[in-house]
Amino acid sequence: MTVAALDTRTEAMEHEDARDSRKLGFWLTLPAQLLVLFIAVFPILMQVYISLTDWSPLDGIDWWQAHQLWNTFANYTDLLEDNRFWSALGRTALVMAICVPCEFLLGLGLAILFVDNFPGRRFLYSVLLVPMMVVPAVAGYMFFMLFQSGGPVNDILSFFTGSPVRIAWLSDPDLALFAVIVSDIWQWTPLMFLILLAGLVGVPEDQLRAATLLGASWTTRFITIVLPRMKTIIIIALAIRVIENFKVFDNFYIMTGGGPGVATETISIYIYKVTQQELIWGYVAAVALVILITLSVVSAYAIKRMSRSRELSR
Amino acid sequence: MNRSLPFEIFRYAAILSLVALSLVPTLWMASMAFKPIAEWSATGADLTWWPKSPTLDNFRFLFGESSSELIVALDRTAGQPILSSLLSAVFGTLIAMISGTSAAYGLSRFGSGGNLPLALIQLRIFPPMAVMIPVMIMWAFLGLIDTWYGLALVYGIVTMPFAFWLMKTFFDDMPREIEDAALVEGCSRLRVFWKITLPMMRPALASSALFVFILNWSDYLIALLLTTRDWVTIPVYMASLSSSMTGQLYGAKAALGLIAAIPPVILGIAIQKHLVRGLTFGALKQ
Amino acid sequence: MSMTTAISRRRFLSTAANAGLVTAVSAPFYIRPGRARAAAGLADGMVGGPTGFDGAERYQYGPDTPEARAIEAVNALKGAGKAPDRIVLGLSDGSIGQLTQPFPAGAPSIKELWEAETGITLDIVGVPNGQEFTKVMQDVSTKGGAFDIYAVEWNRLGDLAETGGIVNLDDYVAAHRPEWDNAERGYVGGAQGVSLLNNYRGSTYGVSLDGDFQIWNHRTDLFSDPAEQKAFADKHGYELAPPRTWKQHDEIAAFFHRPDKGLFGSTDLRNQGWGYTNWYQRFVSMASPNQFLFADDGSALINSEAGISATQEYVDSLAHHSPDAISWGWPEQYGNFASGGAAMTCAFSNLPKFLDNAGNEGSKVTGLVGSHLPPGREIDGSLIRRTVLWLNLSASVSSQSKHPEASYLLLQWLGSSRIYSWMTANPGGYFDPFQLSNFADPLVRQTYHDYHMDVVRESVARTVPTINYPGATAFHNALDENLVAALTGSKTAAEAMADTEKQWARVARRIGEDKLVEAIKANKAAWPTITDPIG
């Protein structure tokens, strides 16, 4: 039997080898880095520039000539007084504060109901995921009809109350907000359910069994064993929904157009309207930058907190 | 857990009622899609839960057969928007998956990428509406307005963070020894990634791609602003479905809504067994 | 019914392709269109126009008409190599049918006729209803160049002209003489009407393709029902008839308001961007001859007794509207009326065309629709009845068009009295009659109904323009936001008007007050002075 000797190659090639593997990491991250730069650099620079001007496409000059309409910080001081902006921001926070906990609790409840096997589990599980697959814009049209005063929602309510219900959901500021929130909860509870179910299934069964043997009640087991083990996944699930919910636009816009009045105007709808209808783009740029800076600070802080707590828990 | 009879009854009741509740809007849409015009034209006036005389007219209408009742001329059928949605969402998903996956691998294995994770989170949190003005101007400059590839590029960028974070947790989870073994057995680094890592990640790639695809497929806002005529997508096209005689063509909208649900549902079924594991961002590692 | 014959897309495409092919091969013959097409059924002395149906000669044109001049000039451009192969027209989806569906039976479509006469392909791109301005601003601000011609709401003309995104058409108008102010066939109100619809700050920037005057309709079956008449007279002491005053209107609406039976008193309130036509009508009729929105110095007049009481009336009227009113758009309004859900409504002038239409099998009100003039107020011994022009599609030539003159010529051809009468008679879209010749045309009158046409013409004479100067959208959004706040009870009428005034001042500052004052003055010239006798 022949024995292969050590591969003999030139020293140069061997050195190249080591460098290659260092370089590989660089090349692998390069496309993502370039795409981020591509979408970030020009827009940010341009936004900073035009946010200091009164530029609007209605002025008939190109954006790089916006310095003719220089207003220094007028847009930013306007922003401080723009009640509609602040109330849209507050409303977005309110929507988030209602939607995310509701989706979480519903999702968690469903996940608990689905954690054990039962006949029909697979089928019902698939059915529950359907709302996630419906395009939000389509959902917007559907919910618009569902919430008409002569629509199915009132029909169902009439059935249960036994007397005809004719609530004008989308014409009342509070009820309209309720209606769009319902559509959001309908659409995104399945995602919560999916993530939390994965988390529940991941809790080691022997721990639960041991606790059962020790006589722990169901609630005790849940609070002392299950929830702590699911901490990370719960944070992740909440984070995803908070992030996506902050940007909510499609179904809200189609259902109500932000109305009645501004009753369902979220920050995205507000910016959309100011951008597309009022066309005060210098001002929009200021709004965008303020949001960008705020979000950057908040997310950097959150990441720092999260990675620290992760290290601690290790 | 407890298996007492009252508990089981409660459980089934809770599950079935929640499932029924979540099905109402979808069923409403499905029933709407098969209703003839007379059953949906009057807003909420004639409330029927099931089509009295089911018809495929709404689907036929979408694909160019105009109904004598609707006196409406669409300048195009639903075919082109469906194609546009498919092309932009599929290629957007490819861009997101390719750049996101390779960056995730680079970061997970070589620690490359610096501040990329933070930048990507910020990219994902930021409402796209707020940057659409410069993006529109950029896209116009690059000649990408109203093209499916221009749309795919934006989709790829805005969903890349999702792909990145999902794939990174899978890479972090994967035993290093398997790659080491391939290295020892004669593969180059790149070849290990290609021959061993990626094939092993197939389920992870499939579930991540599904979620990224759903995000891209769902978009309304970006397509609304970056397409004008030839490449409008399904959600944007849906706004065109109105007629001077009957107002909103809810039947046609519902039919298109049903069609629009097909690709995600098919993908979802195809990767069903990986779905649960797919969205946990590695939190199950424990 | 032949009126509603729709053609399949496939068939339509093949006809269009054939037409294009024929033209391409025989293009040289079309330099003098009249001669070449005389054999095809044109009446004596006519050089162009549709053929193939009874009465086609009314829409044909002789030499030295605006239509003939347009075609001739286009073909001259073509001969000089200065005409495009195709012109791209961005158009609301719902209007496309009027250009692409042949009407009446035997006729070519507008598109086919244009292509046959000029050999230039007319490429129509649908834009979703309500997104017209968004799409146009995208194209303008990104220099997209996707369209030669934009068709947007009339209110945006000022905004668009200021962007430089649309072409000043004065030179073309002077050269090709569209005769819009023709006393027999032209715009209602002559030069004043033209200035109302097509001009911004004294120059022509648009060509009106629409007549979105808000017209009142009622249900004749309800108003002529003896039982209803008796019950009403017993209750209010006067005969039940279409209302002449706002007071009567509100009483009649309240009388018919029976939501549990699926009948609303009136359904003219609609959601954002649509609803305040009702407010406008109530407000501008508060003084004789008009209550203006702005004073000549540009200051707002709405935070006044007139403004507050108009707003209060407006809010009170919610009592006889659909509870969903402020989430409805016109599509819901039309759908509701079609299903017999309202006693009265105020809508675009095409409501009878679509809903009182035997071809519309979904409509339950066919044969039961009547029209009436807007309600008014008795001031200084006369009745002030006012309605508004709201939306109204106008076409403008894009600054990015490589062939602005050819594009303008298409608009001149399309928007002139003969072709427009033919087009507006077509029930396939939103373009509504607005010229004297339209109102007199038998085909238009058949489509829009005799009972309606005269009311429309008289309503046009009583129409005030809504805001159409720069910042129009911002002004309207501020007003809308506050009106809805009043409707939903979160502000009183007085607060709503005070807040609107504040926000308007901010908009005015951004627009530039000088620019605004000039535009307000120009706009004022288009306001009507007609008053009616009391009783």
Added chain:
Amino acid sequence: MASIAFNNVTKRFGDTIAVNNLSFEIADSEFFCLFGPPLSGKTTILKLILGLEKPDDGEILIDGRPVNHVSPARRNVAMVFQNLALFPHMSAEQNVRFPLAERRMDESHIASRVADVAAKLHIGHILHKSPAQLSGGERQRVAIARALVRDPVAYLMDDPISALDARLREETRVELKRIQNELGRTMVYVTHDQEEAMSVADRIAVLEAGSIRQIGAPSEIYDNPHSSYVARMLGAPAMNLLELDKGRASALEGALPLSGLAVPDGAAQIGIRPEDLLVGPALAAGQGLVRVYEVEPLGGVTVVTLQAGETSLRAMVRGQPKIDPDSQVSLSVAAGQACFFAGDGQAVRI
């Protein structure tokens, strides 16, 4: 045919020093065992040899050639990983042929090599299955087959049979030794099981915290440990260590006569292997006695645990003598069979 040498090799991971200034040489064709507790640096040494980790300091030589900058693929060393690292998306056969296929060998050669090695490891019948379908033992053998299929200069095995049950482990151990003999190739074998190390190795390196405490043949290390640490690492039950005070095992208060032993100067501890601790009946009066705590008969031998105050000792007795728990016994040390260690744990010789 290759020797492997480390010259002052150091490897750090952050603040932790995984391998500390290590120098040793593995002879060609040697069965070399790296033995130590978890985290003592065994796996890191293998990775350094493989090239999966680069040393921070020092030089690694394979066959006399420095290989610090040679990529793993070119070092031509085969490895069986602790968790086996089979490619889960490939069948067993694809796994086995992978190293040859990656080296672009021709198909007939690959086929014959795979057949050879499959026969040798008795896995011919499972080659079509995927790793997930195999039992633990089968997976083990597939992983070993993947290493054996080619002709490397050395085989490295990282605790390859730890996951197996005792009987299978013993079988595989014997088989590995036989195969290594047959191939005559250098083998570097990591284990935490002292019995395994003793039974297969030509030489053992005992590791602690990234340093080698002792290198030598198993018997040499067993009989002559250089430190108390090494002494306790090898042998089961572990060597008994007793504190010495003035030449007496202080904890036993005279129950263990050391008079027959020469206690060297400076010895602070005495180490006695359990088989050298002799248990006898309580005879002479005045002789110190120790209480029997537990008796475990293991068949051929019996382990007796003894308790004296806080100290417990273990003795290994041939056969199954009748000793009752809680009875009192006398102790003695087999002649010449004790080790002595200084206060710092280093062996002290006479």
